[in-house]
Structure formats: C-alpha cells, structure tokens
Amino acid sequence: MSKVEVKTQKQAKGLGARHVYETLKKEILTLALEPGTPLDETTLSQRFAMSRSPIREALVRLSADGLVEMLSNRSTLVAPINLAEFPRYVEALDFLQRINTRLAARHATPDDIKKMRALAKAFDDACRANDYLAMSATNRDFHMSIANAGRNLYLARSYGQLLDEGRRILHMHFDYIRRSDTDALLNPEHYEMIDAIEKRDISLADRLAHEHTRQFHNRFMEFLRARYDDDFEFELETPISGSED
Template structure:
C-alpha cells in the first residue's frame, strides 16, 4: 500500500504550510529527485507571494532536501547512489554510539518515551503508509539518541536520519513488493530491551545489525531497479 500524495493547488497560510506540504511530497517521492521547484509556479499553487515560498525552500535546503543550483534555480535533492557507502558508514557509527550511550545513561522517563515511539512505529506499520513508517522510525531513533544525553551526537544522528528518509521509503517499498527481508519492528523491541537492561554491548550489536539490514536491503533494491553491478563493501561485524 503506497501513500502517494496528490500534488494539487493549495491555498496557503504562510511558509509553514508550503514547507510541510513540500517536505511530505519530497519524502514520499511524489516530488522525485531532481524535480525543478519554480518559485512562481509554487506561489501560484499555494496562492501566495514568492516570499513565503522562498522561506520554505530555504528551510528545506537546511535539511538537504532541496538544492540551489549555480543558475539559482532550485531542485529536489538527488539521491546520490554513489555516496550511499559513505552515508551508511556514518549512519552506522552514529547509530551505534547513540544507542550505546542510551543503554548506559537512560532514565526511566527516557524508557517511557522510547517505548511510546516504538508503539507509534508499530501503528504506522499497520497502516502500510511508507511516509508515516519512515517518520515514525526516525522518531524512535531520535528518542533513543536523546536518551544518550549528548546533544551533539544526537543532532548529527538526527540529520543523518533526515537525509536517509527517502531511502528508507524505497526500502519499505522493496520489502513490501518482494516479501524479502523484514521490517524493523522486532529489532526495535530488542533494542529497547537492551537499553532497558543497560546492556551496552548488546545495544551496540543490535544497532549495528540494524544498519546492516537497511544497507543490504537497499543495495538489493538498487540492483533490482538501477543496475546489475552495484558493489559496496559490507559493514564490518561489530567488535
């Protein structure tokens, strides 16, 4: 079940409405990578001046969801397949470190928030709507990160999760279409239990396996859809 968002004319109420609408359409791939985002066309669509549209695009650029080219035109940020190995390496380090810290430093209040976010992810999975699933997955991991009490590491990790949401959306579509692999629900439960038990090494192991599962399925998606010669060095086993 896909969650495609119809692109239509919307009467806006300011930059926030433009930002929210475009962000959802970009993450759901309704606005595909490389799509031109013309300020005048968007202003007409949202029935407003160009200033709030420009503000929305600036904020989307801050999340690396749109890119301003040398000719000053703006496009939806490409999904750079060639940079995926470096992306997933950074994701693995951030995911492991933040999950380790959460296991070591979490409070009872943190556990309640993480558990709540996991329930929300499970509910999103039941809807079959990939955008809801990717957003709920991000919020689960953000809750884990902030339980680690290092806002710098948590902020870096959250940025990586934002950048990876479109890839996760494709990952969910691949799993649904092929029936291969599995969704992340069980791994989330195991991570929560390791954090609850303050088992740092187990939390690290699960976080690493979590990244590898995403990497492996996304590579299979790329091979199926883009090329028969996609080669990445797999992430090393957790030490």
C-alpha cells in the same frame, strides 16, 4: 499600520510558509517530487496562491534540511540522492547509531524507555496501516528517542541529520520490502534494542545497533539489485539474425 496589523501579517506569512514547507517536504520525502525536479518560485506561488516571499522562506528551510539545492543562478532543485555515496552514508550512520545507542544504555531513564516503547509501537502501527510517510517519520522519532536518551546534544544532532537524509532512501524500497514479505517491515529489532538499553547492557546495545544498520544496508542493496533485474527483463520475440539453427 498598527503594531497589531503588522504582527498579524507576519503570522499569516509564517503560516503560509509553514504550509508550503510541510507540503513540499511531504512530496519530496515520499518521492512524489523526484530528485532533480526544478522548484520554480513563480510556479509554486501560483500553485499555493500566495506571494513569492513565503515560497522563498519555505525553500530556504527545505535547503537547510538538505532536501533542496538552491543554485547560484537562483534556481532551486529537489536535492539528488547520491547512490554512489551510499556506502559512506551507511558508514557514518552506523557509527552514530552505535555511539548514540551505547550512550543511551548508560544514561537512559525509565521515562526515556517508556517513550522508546511508545514510538516503537507507533512505527509498527504505521507499518500495519501501510502509511509510508508515517513509517519513515516514526522510525526517525524512535531512533532519535534513543539518541536523546544518550544526553549528547552534538551526537544526537548529527544523527538526526543523517536520519532525515535517509528517509527518501527508505521510501525507495518500502514497496519492495512489502511485496517480499507482508510483515517484514515490522521491527522486532527496535524492541530488542530497547531491552538492551533498559538492562544497561552497553555491549549488546552496540551490537544490536550495528546489526540494525547492516539490515538497512542489505535491504536497500537487495532493492537495487531487484530494480536492475526488473529493468532488464525482456523476451526476444523474433530470433536474432544468424542465431537460427
């Protein structure tokens, strides 16, 4: 086999793995594949009509993203969402959101500000289109534009990982927010944060970042309470024995 043929095969394999990765990632983030769903390589190989090698490569990439768990018995599951750890998640998110926003207020350039405004608008456009996948993606991109403007690669990288982990949590309550208030998903806070960063008001940028995290926390807790109430709403069609007057 020639070097050209080998290179072509590797490219085809890479494209196949990328297609599987992107498809499964979308399904996991939108909860079409629910937490805990098994991902069998043989079944996926049949579904995508390709060998198990690119399937395995895609699953390894998803594992690195924290979206799947590859167990010791060689089985793979969609990673669970650990709601018991949600307060600790928000605690970490709040810290990294605040420090990255503070750094952006110190170091952001006019080009950084321009990019932030474009991404804030992209998020609003996704909200108006009711495209939840685009909403979670553009929300992440907006916040990462702030982190990148802070010029600290290590803090930005850790922040990006938390934002990725939170995308499924966002999808869990998008419908609830939309039903509660049509315009509630539009985010004027994004523009307020940009203005504070542009003015180099570090204290205000920090406060707005903290309030933004708190809003995310409060909305998700409201969603959980609403789901709990919905699950337990029922009417007694017949009286319970002994309760009649």
